[in-house]
Amino acid sequence: MTDAPILPEREIEKARHPLAEAWEMFRRNHAAVAALIVLALIVLAAIFGPWIYPTDPFEMVWAPFSPPGADGFLLGTDYLGRDLMAALIHGARVSIVIGVAAALMSVLIGVTIGALAGFYRGWVEELLMRVTEFFQVLPTLLFSMVIVALFGASLPMITFAIGIVSWTAVARITRSEFLRIRQLEYVMASRASGTGNRKLMFSVILPNALPPIIVQAALMVGSAILFEAGLSFLGLTDPNVVSWGQVIGSNRQYILDASFTVTIPGVAIFVTVLAISLVGDGLNDALNPKLRQR
Amino acid sequence: MTFLQTLATRTFYALILLLAVLVLNFSMMHLAPGDVADTIAQSMGGADAEVLAQIRTDYGLDQPFLVQLGRYIGNVLQFDLGYSFFYNQPVTDLILSRLPATLLLAITAQLLALVVGVILGVYSARHPKGIASYFVTFLALFGYSAPVFWTGILLLIAFSLKIPLFPVAGMTDVTVEGGFWAHAADVARHMVLPVVTLSSIFLALYSRLSRATMMETLGSDYVRTAKAKGLSEREIVYKHALKNSLSPVITLAGLQFSAVISGAVLVETVFSWPGLGTLAFQSIIARDTPTILGILFFSALVVIVGNILTDLALRLVDPRVGR
Amino acid sequence: MAPLLKVENLRIELTTRKGVAPVIDDLSFELGAGESISFVGESGCGKSMTALGIMGLLPEKIGRIASGSITFNGEELTTASDKRMRDLRGNEISMIFQEPMTSLNPVYTVGEQIAEVLRAHQGLGRKAAWEQATELLDAVRIPNARGRVGDYPFQMSGGQRQRVMIAIALACKPRILIADEPTTALDVTVQAQIFDLLNDLRRQTGTAIIMITHDMGAVAEMAERMIVMYAGRNAEQGPVEQIIDHPRHPYTRGLISCVPHLMKVLTEERHTLTEVPGIVPSLSEFGRDQCLFASRCPQVTQQCLDKRPPEMAFADDQRSACWHAEDI
Numbered sequence: 001m002t003d004a005p006i007l008p009e010r011e012i013e014k015a016r017h018p019l020a021e022a023w024e025m026f027r028r029n030h031a032a033v034a035a036l037i038v039l040a041l042i043v044l045a046a047i048f049g050p051w052i053y054p055t056d057p058f059e060m061v062w063a064p065f066s067p068p069g070a071d072g073f074l075l076g077t078d079y080l081g082r083d084l085m086a087a088l089i090h091g092a093r094v095s096i097v098i099g100v101a102a103a104l105m106s107v108l109i110g111v112t113i114g115a116l117a118g119f120y121r122g123w124v125e126e127l128l129m130r131v132t133e134f135f136q137v138l139p140t141l142l143f144s145m146v147i148v149a150l151f152g153a154s155l156p157m158i159t160f161a162i163g164i165v166s167w168t169a170v171a172r173i174t175r176s177e178f179l180r181i182r183q184l185e186y187v188m189a190s191r192a193s194g195t196g197n198r199k200l201m202f203s204v205i206l207p208n209a210l211p212p213i214i215v216q217a218a219l220m221v222g223s224a225i226l227f228e229a230g231l232s233f234l235g236l237t238d239p240n241v242v243s244w245g246q247v248i249g250s251n252r253q254y255i256l257d258a259s260f261t262v263t264i265p266g267v268a269i270f271v272t273v274l275a276i277s278l279v280g281d282g283l284n285d286a287l288n289p290k291l292r293q294r
Numbered sequence: 295m296t297f298l299q300t301l302a303t304r305t306f307y308a309l310i311l312l313l314a315v316l317v318l319n320f321s322m323m324h325l326a327p328g329d330v331a332d333t334i335a336q337s338m339g340g341a342d343a344e345v346l347a348q349i350r351t352d353y354g355l356d357q358p359f360l361v362q363l364g365r366y367i368g369n370v371l372q373f374d375l376g377y378s379f380f381y382n383q384p385v386t387d388l389i390l391s392r393l394p395a396t397l398l399l400a401i402t403a404q405l406l407a408l409v410v411g412v413i414l415g416v417y418s419a420r421h422p423k424g425i426a427s428y429f430v431t432f433l434a435l436f437g438y439s440a441p442v443f444w445t446g447i448l449l450l451i452a453f454s455l456k457i458p459l460f461p462v463a464g465m466t467d468v469t470v471e472g473g474f475w476a477h478a479a480d481v482a483r484h485m486v487l488p489v490v491t492l493s494s495i496f497l498a499l500y501s502r503l504s505r506a507t508m509m510e511t512l513g514s515d516y517v518r519t520a521k522a523k524g525l526s527e528r529e530i531v532y533k534h535a536l537k538n539s540l541s542p543v544i545t546l547a548g549l550q551f552s553a554v555i556s557g558a559v560l561v562e563t564v565f566s567w568p569g570l571g572t573l574a575f576q577s578i579i580a581r582d583t584p585t586i587l588g589i590l591f592f593s594a595l596v597v598i599v600g601n602i603l604t605d606l607a608l609r610l611v612d613p614r615v616g617r
Numbered sequence: 618m619a620p621l622l623k624v625e626n627l628r629i630e631l632t633t634r635k636g637v638a639p640v641i642d643d644l645s646f647e648l649g650a651g652e653s654i655s656f657v658g659e660s661g662c663g664k665s666m667t668a669l670g671i672m673g674l675l676p677e678k679i680g681r682i683a684s685g686s687i688t689f690n691g692e693e694l695t696t697a698s699d700k701r702m703r704d705l706r707g708n709e710i711s712m713i714f715q716e717p718m719t720s721l722n723p724v725y726t727v728g729e730q731i732a733e734v735l736r737a738h739q740g741l742g743r744k745a746a747w748e749q750a751t752e753l754l755d756a757v758r759i760p761n762a763r764g765r766v767g768d769y770p771f772q773m774s775g776g777q778r779q780r781v782m783i784a785i786a787l788a789c790k791p792r793i794l795i796a797d798e799p800t801t802a803l804d805v806t807v808q809a810q811i812f813d814l815l816n817d818l819r820r821q822t823g824t825a826i827i828m829i830t831h832d833m834g835a836v837a838e839m840a841e842r843m844i845v846m847y848a849g850r851n852a853e854q855g856p857v858e859q860i861i862d863h864p865r866h867p868y869t870r871g872l873i874s875c876v877p878h879l880m881k882v883l884t885e886e887r888h889t890l891t892e893v894p895g896i897v898p899s900l901s902e903f904g905r906d907q908c909l910f911a912s913r914c915p916q917v918t919q920q921c922l923d924k925r926p927p928e929m930a931f932a933d934d935q936r937s938a939c940w941h942a943e944d945i
């Protein structure tokens with residue numbers, strides 16, 4: 001016999017901090033961990049890149065269409081002889097900042113609308129769900145194209161245009177989570193003991209509804225990046241700031257001469273969004289309680 | 295509810311939604327800097343304040359917001375979405391001339407994605423460790439992560455420039471002569487790359503979902519019953535499991551109409567497909583506001599009709615829907 | 618006369634994450650034509666696995682018949698081809714399940730679900746099959762069968778759905794009907810109706826019935842002979858009345874005492890043994906060379922823990938696998 005306290009295995013697991021347990025589950029998803037590392041590198045490049053690689057992405061530094069590796073330019077030059085490497089590094093900022101900001105905005109709108117609809121039911125729910133349906137009917141990209149075209153292509157306006165069209169999925173998820181959780185015993189008990197509505201919504205129900213919302217939010221960052229790339233591919237972007245989609249859009253007429261000017265920035269978008277979606281998968285494993293019980 | 299009742303309720307809601315789209319359209323036009331008068335003045339090559347004021351009176355732009363809104367809605371009810379000064383055409387005519395190309399592209403891409411997605415999903419659900427299953431996983435990741443315009447350009451480089459199998463751009467080749475079938479074949483050849491590009495996003499969604507629902511239904515009690523009846527493998531999979539797996543996939547497809555239109559804008563731009571997407575792209579560059587808003591209205595209409603059709607399709611597959 | 622179904626030394630293994638476990642371990646029994654037999658035991662004792670084994674429906678890649686034989690009408694089933702098993706299933710041997718709510722396909726009419734068996738096994742055309750489906754619905758006592766044959770399952774109650782399941786199972790006049798907890802999910806009054814229906818149909822058609830249940834009361838109502846199973850093994854088998862009068866296994870006695878009206882004399886014991894304490898051992902313990910009931914048995918001795926008890930035969934074809942069978 002050893003001196004160790006004899007506890008069933010299950011109780012030892014329960015005693016651990018939930019975040020530690022979530023990390024444990026996340027770590028088991030090797031693809032997600034690798035993606036997290038890649039994502040960290042991209043974010044670092046976006047933050048510090050411009051200092052380490054200070055070449056101006058708008059400056060003509062060499063002859064046009066210099067292939068990758070030649071003449072000292074790692075990724076070559078575009079149709080105006082601008083350094084592609086500089087465009088990628090400086091463009092990462094726009095993609096990531098807009099991606100995160102637009103995702104935050106849509107999560108904020110979506111959670112508010114979904115929470116109110118799921119909590120109050122009745123006419124509030126009816127009205128809010130009709131509003132959600134209205135936003136689902138408008139083709140997202142077209143709607144944000146219209147906003148940007150009418151109100152100007154500044155970065156905040158682009159962020160707004162993406163955020164305002166992307167929140168419906170978050171609202172639907174939040175509402176269904178609220179509908180499910182509001183009738184669980186501990187919410188009933190809390191309600192019976194006189195907890196106010198606001199406290200019930202934000203301190204009792206919302207924390208329990210968060211896991212699927214967090215996973216969705218992570219995926220939203222990815223789709224917002226794709227969204228921004230689409231807009232800037234169409235030329236709807238701040239002309240004074242370089243972004244990945246814009247590089248593809250402005251070079252696409254020249255794919256016969258130099259297809260790398262289009263393929264390389266596309267790989268950057270693809271890898272970033274792929275990394276985000278793999279991390280989202282990992283978060284899903286880590287936060288989804290159904291999977292954890294298996 | 296009977297079939298007709300459902301249809302009536304849905305149509306009623308659809309009209310309210312469309313009305314809301316009109317109000318939104320008009321408010322945005324009203325809020326945006328610059329108005330029709332500026333546009334007209336621009337196309338005349340500039341005008342002084344007096345002329346501008348005259349134009350504003352002529353077009354009723356000096357009236358209160360609600361009066362203008364009422365007139366706008368009244369006009370739309372008469373199929374008048376305004377006049378495009380850039381194209382020198384009524385917006386409705388302009389859009390109707392481009393709509394068929396977009397519908398052809400969007401519907402073909404949706405159908406292709408649905409059919410191939412369900413086939414892939416069913417196959418990989420039956421062979422979870424097989425190569426098809428890995429392909430679905432790969433496809434799901436690629437379809438979600440790759441920007442659709444980039445996918446399009448890659449296909450263009452590969453199958454049009456490097457290996458000249460398909461035309462680079464457009465919908466028809468003016469040099470093609472012959473009857474209806476010769477032209478149909480020509481359009482089909484032009485369609486291949488845009489359709490494949492557009493459906494890649496949705497193929498990923500549908501194959502993944504149908505794999506998941508198919509695996510669930512294959513383990514269900516009624517499939518066990520079907521086995522206990524001594525039915526053949528084919529009947530078990532395609533009659534009993536498949537029909538039950540279809541409704542979630544159809545529901546998802548119905549939610550994608552808006553995304554299909556969005557994707558079509560990018561795909562059409564890449565392949566110069568003469569539909570609403572390229573029209574939207576061009577009129578945004580030209581700052582042709584009436585056309586842009588007209589396109590937004592029409593695409594909302596397309597999405598709403600698509601949603602109603604989805605509901606009807608669901609009723610065919612699942613008798614529980616709507617009872 | 619040779620029995621209709623003969624199971625000899627059957628061993629079914631399940632592959633679990635922790636290894637291979639014998640969910641059925643050395644089971645033998647016989648079923649005569651038109652006979653009614655019951656499998657009794659708590660859930661997890663392998664009753665359903667036996668049924669699925671006979672049907673050839675063990676979960677793919679997880680369950681398999683490791684040894685022993687199942688002969689139906691003289692034909693070996695453990696080595697029969699898939700095609701042959703399909704011909705038998707739903708035709709010669711059919712089965713109904715515990716959950717009538719989910720066992721019918723929600724997107725087809727009940728008529729279609731009955732008619733489909735007739736088309737598959739009897740070669741009937743669409744119209745004839747539909748006509749016979751209506752008659753079968755009437756035979757399982759669904760009122761206004763002609764009006765309801767086009768209904769979908771969601772338009773029927775649980776009891777009615779189970780009747781539809783019975784109609785499907787009996788459509789081809791099978792020699793054997795396996796009923797796996799057919800009434801567990803139903804109301805008590807509906808339970809009695811289903812039992813009556815099954816008994817009447819058995820009398821009319823001569824179909825032998827294997828009923829799987831955990832309810833001794835149901836056994837007394839339905840079966841002529843019973844097999845008490847515990848942890849994948851045969852604990853005791855014999856004629857129902859004989860066993861209820863004189864159980865020769867402590868587990869059987871425990872099960873009987875759970876159902877008060879079965880006990881002819883309410884003994885003192887009634888008060889102390891209203892249920893069998895403890896739970897069925899986990900799958901990983903199934904293969905051990907000991908009496909698996911030992912951990913819950915009031916009469917356990919060292920012998921029970923050391924060696925698996927063999928089956929001992931008693932009068933009236935009663936057999937018990939307990940070291941202390943003679944003393945009980």
